[in-house]
Amino acid sequence: xxxxxxxxxPYIVNIEDARYETPGDRAIKTFRVTFADDKVWDTWSHSPxxxxxxxxxxxxxxxxxxxxxxxxxxxxxxSIMKMGKVTRALHELETGDTMTVRGPLGNSFxxxxxxxKNIVTVGGGIGQAPLRPVINxxxxxxxxxxxxxxxxxxxxxxxxxxxxxxxxxxxxxxTSCHLSVDVEEEKWPHFVGFVPNxxxxxxxxxxxxxxxxxxxxIMIKFVTQNLLKLGFAPEQIYTTLEERMKCGIGKCxxxxxxxxxxxxxGPVFSYETLKKIPEAFA
Amino acid sequence: xxxxxxxxxxxADVLTSLKEYQVFxxxxxxxxxxxxxxxDPANVSLDYDNTTVPPKELMFPQTETLFKYxxxxxxxxxxxxxxxxxxxxFGIRPCDAHAYSIVDNLYGWDFADxxxxxxxxxxxxxxxxxxxxxxxxFCPSVGGGPASEKGLDALMFDLGDAYYVxxxxxxxxxxxxxxxxxxxxxxxxxxxxKQGEDAxxxxxxxxxxxxxxxxxxxxxxxxxxxxFSDRCLGCGICTFLCPTCHCFDIQDEAEAFDARRARMWDTxxxxxxxLHTSGHNxxxxxxxxxxxxxxxxxxxxxxxxxxxACVGCGRCINHCxxxxxxxxxxxxxxxxxxxxxxxx
Numbered sequence: 001x002x003x004x005x006x007x008x009x010p011y012i013v014n015i016e017d018a019r020y021e022t023p024g025d026r027a028i029k030t031f032r033v034t035f036a037d038d039k040v041w042d043t044w045s046h047s048p049x050x051x052x053x054x055x056x057x058x059x060x061x062x063x064x065x066x067x068x069x070x071x072x073x074x075x076x077x078x079s080i081m082k083m084g085k086v087t088r089a090l091h092e093l094e095t096g097d098t099m100t101v102r103g104p105l106g107n108s109f110x111x112x113x114x115x116x117k118n119i120v121t122v123g124g125g126i127g128q129a130p131l132r133p134v135i136n137x138x139x140x141x142x143x144x145x146x147x148x149x150x151x152x153x154x155x156x157x158x159x160x161x162x163x164x165x166x167x168x169x170x171x172x173x174x175t176s177c178h179l180s181v182d183v184e185e186e187k188w189p190h191f192v193g194f195v196p197n198x199x200x201x202x203x204x205x206x207x208x209x210x211x212x213x214x215x216x217x218i219m220i221k222f223v224t225q226n227l228l229k230l231g232f233a234p235e236q237i238y239t240t241l242e243e244r245m246k247c248g249i250g251k252c253x254x255x256x257x258x259x260x261x262x263x264x265x266g267p268v269f270s271y272e273t274l275k276k277i278p279e280a281f282a
Numbered sequence: 283x284x285x286x287x288x289x290x291x292x293x294a295d296v297l298t299s300l301k302e303y304q305v306f307x308x309x310x311x312x313x314x315x316x317x318x319x320x321x322d323p324a325n326v327s328l329d330y331d332n333t334t335v336p337p338k339e340l341m342f343p344q345t346e347t348l349f350k351y352x353x354x355x356x357x358x359x360x361x362x363x364x365x366x367x368x369x370x371x372f373g374i375r376p377c378d379a380h381a382y383s384i385v386d387n388l389y390g391w392d393f394a395d396x397x398x399x400x401x402x403x404x405x406x407x408x409x410x411x412x413x414x415x416x417x418x419x420f421c422p423s424v425g426g427g428p429a430s431e432k433g434l435d436a437l438m439f440d441l442g443d444a445y446y447v448x449x450x451x452x453x454x455x456x457x458x459x460x461x462x463x464x465x466x467x468x469x470x471x472x473x474x475x476k477q478g479e480d481a482x483x484x485x486x487x488x489x490x491x492x493x494x495x496x497x498x499x500x501x502x503x504x505x506x507x508x509x510f511s512d513r514c515l516g517c518g519i520c521t522f523l524c525p526t527c528h529c530f531d532i533q534d535e536a537e538a539f540d541a542r543r544a545r546m547w548d549t550x551x552x553x554x555x556x557l558h559t560s561g562h563n564x565x566x567x568x569x570x571x572x573x574x575x576x577x578x579x580x581x582x583x584x585x586x587x588x589x590x591a592c593v594g595c596g597r598c599i600n601h602c603x604x605x606x607x608x609x610x611x612x613x614x615x616x617x618x619x620x621x622x623x624x625x626x
Contacts, residue, residue: 007393008348008543012356036356058353058541060534062559084559098356217562243564244556246532249393252548253529254555256574257564258499259582264392278502282564 007249010055010100012036013076018095021079021161022154028126028161029091030067030079036098045104046070048111048133049240049268052103053248054078059089061100063245063263065130071140076101079129079161105248106267109134109212109238118146120204122223124195124215125154128161130240130267131214135169142174149204153180153195157188178202196222199230206231212238221281224271237271241280257282283455285471286447286463293445296461297323303370303406303460306340308333317371328373328440331416332595336378336525337371338385341401345546348397348532353539361542362396365404370457373410376430376437377421377593381525382407383433387587388528406453409434413477418596420487420609426593428485429478439474446474489612491580491590498581500620502573510611511572513604518549520598520606521575526591529555550574576611 003009013033021028035041046066055061062084068077082091093099111134119138121131131150138145150169154160160179169177180191180198191198195215204211211232213223220239227237243255243262250264258277260266274280288296297305297320307326309318316335320326347361382402389398412419412428421427431437436454439446446466449458501507521527531548534541548555551572556565565571583591592608599607 004394006360006362006396008397009358009360057351057356057358057543058534058536060532060543087559242558244558246530246545246548249395250391251388251393251395251528251530252532252545253550253578254548256578256582258577259585277499279564282570 007102008247010053010061010102011040012098013101015093015095015097015099016075018093018097021163022159024158026081026083027091028079028081030077030161031090031093031099032068032075032077033099033101034075035101041074046076047104047108048137049106049108049130050104051106051248051263051267052076052078052101053105053245054080054090055086055100055102056089056093057100060086061102062086063105063242063248065133065240065267066104067129067132069133069136069140071137077132079126079132081126102248106263107265109268111137114210115144116146116208118149118205118207118209120149120209120211121151122195122199122211122213122215122227123150123152124219125159126161127213127215127219128152129214131212132162132165134212139172139175146174146208148175149202150175150177151195151199151202151204152177153182153191153198155182157181157185194222195219196226199223199226203230206233206236210236210238214240217281234272234275235270238268239271239274240267241269241274242267283449283451284458285466286449286458287441287444287466287470288447288461288463289444290442293326293328294323296463297326297372299461300370300372300457303368305370305372306337307372317374320372326372328410328438328445330373331412331414332375332377332597334597334601335523336381336595336597337374338378338381338525338528340369340371340405341382341398342385342528342530342547345544346397347542347544350540350542353536353541358543363400363404365400367404369401369405370408371405372408373438374407374434375412375595376409376428376432376434377419377426377595378525379407379409379433380421380426380430380593381433381595384526384583384587384589384591384593385528387589391587406435406457407433408447408454408457409437411437411439411474411478411481413440413481415481415485416596416600418487418599418607419485419594420489420596421594422482422485423488423491424590424592424594427478428481429474439477441470441473441477444470446470448474487596487609489609490616491612494612494615495581495584495590497620498577498615501615501618503621504618506614506618507569507573509614510606511568514551514568514572514606515604516551516553516568516571517603518551519601519603520608521549521551522547523597523601525593525595525597526579550578572611576608576615580612
């Protein structure tokens with residue numbers, strides 16, 4: 001856990017591996033990091049869904065989900081899209097460089113509550129990053145969960161994150177993987193269309209199931225509508241929200257949706273909670 | 283705790299005797315009245331209605347260093363204030379002390395904020411009751427009053443030729459002792475109580491807040507917000523001068539190799555406040571921002587901390603360049619018909 005006497009002080013982490021997931025102006029780069037001070041691991045504990053403020057001294061920090069599951073021991077992973085000032089500065093970093101981490105922050109997916117259930121993840125683009133720890137947590141605790149269905153799409157096949165792992169899901173017992181791209185591509189063997197349509201094509205059963213969806217707000221909106229059509233109850237649907245954040249600890253004010261602070265009460269919410277908060281869909 | 287008093291012409295002596303404290307008192311800086319460190323006790327006057335700038339800056343400075351570092355180094359040096367350095371806010375109005383007790387909830391929630399809390403811990407609040415409430419005060423409507431003791435360590439009453447002092451906490455007793463105050467008599471206590479009762483009757487404006495926190499979320503899509511936001515200039519003065527507004531930005535700043543991470547006041551009335559890096563803004567116009575400002579104070583904050591985040595000081599009304607009046611907004615919200623907002 002963070003320095004309890006001062007939650008604004010970051011940890012220094014060493015980048016053990018930095019690699020691009022996707023190319024382009026909005027490239028996504030995955031950093032595998034470990035604490036410069038080994039002792040931090042003695043008190044560190046995170047769960048799927050937890051976030052952290054990741055940054056560079058001299059530039060600033062921004063909130064990212066921890067994209068590794070706690071079952072992946074000895075490192076943390078962050079998959080970061082190049083978008084603004086902080087992410088551009090982070091993208092300049094390579095293996096051997098340092099960055100800062102403040103966390104773990106926020107709530108997490110109720111993985112224990114979900115034991116015994118089938119898990120359906122519905123991701124779009126970089127939205128697969130917060131789903132990755134859920135997927136890997138279920139895979140590492142195979143006997144505790146039912147079927148795992150991974151539904152994932154992006155604009156083009158080049159924009160799919162974690163491609164090396166997606167192949168594994170397709171051949172692993174108890175796991176299925178359904179992919180899509182928004183527009184037709186040569187030699188693309190999977191679905192063509194938007195993620196909400198892919199979801200209807202796969203039509204997962206709501207029986208004893210939990211659906212988790214992460215992606216652009218517009219995708220979350222239509223995926224939620226389609227999950228409801230498939231018979232999922234609001235309390236069976238989970239998502240993560242994103243807002244602009246500065247402190248990450250429920251003080252600076254800006255990330256609120258209604259009375260909830262996304263940094264502290266979230267980022268994980270059930271649709272049962274969010275349906276009462278119109279600002280969550282703003 | 284104890285009842286004390288000091289003669290009006292002994293004010294400078296009292297302040298002079300508070301040597302172990304860094305004392306802040308109201309002072310005019312140009313046209314602006316705000317709390318400044320007392321350098322010459324002879325210049326301090328308590329004849330004021332309320333300061334333009336609330337003393338929130340004494341716990342939550344407009345800009346504050348969180349930690350310092352050298353560019354290129356990974357060592358950071360925290361700048362947490364020292365609580366053992368005693369400070370005093372002398373002559374704070376009850377509304378502004380009440381504001382601290384409200385904001386304490388936020389800074390103590392889950393993650394404690396050492397910067398705010400250390401300053402609070404080390405500071406003694408000596409209040410001054412309002413004998414003549416200002417035109418736009420409505421403190422009794424939101425749990426305060428011209429002689430409210432909330433958040434205070436001692437409360438003074440201006441009884442004309444003397445100040446009556448009611449100490450309320452151990453810190454208040456320490457102040458009375460350090461200042462060498464004499465014991466007050468029953469007559470003084472009665473005069474102070476009478477002044478408080480009379481002042482309460484003089485508060486001209488009010489709002490019955492019952493039901494507002496529960497109702498505001500149902501007005502999310504209501505067009506009445508536009509009646510007010512249409513003329514809002516988005517200047518943010520309502521938030522910067524609000525004693526309970528606590529939002530901040532965090533920035534890294536560097537000059538040559540000396541760098542710091544600092545936090546500074548920010549306002550929900552600016553579009554950049556909620557702007558995403560993608561360009562999406564969940565509060566794209568002043569309508570959404572006005573709704574958030576009012577809803578935060580009167581619904582979201584009470585939902586979380588069980589107290590309205592407004593002390594009725596009237597500053598947002600007094601200083602709004604286009605006369606937007608929070609009581610008008612609240613009044614309209616009570617009349618407006620609830621509408622089901624659209625979700626997914």
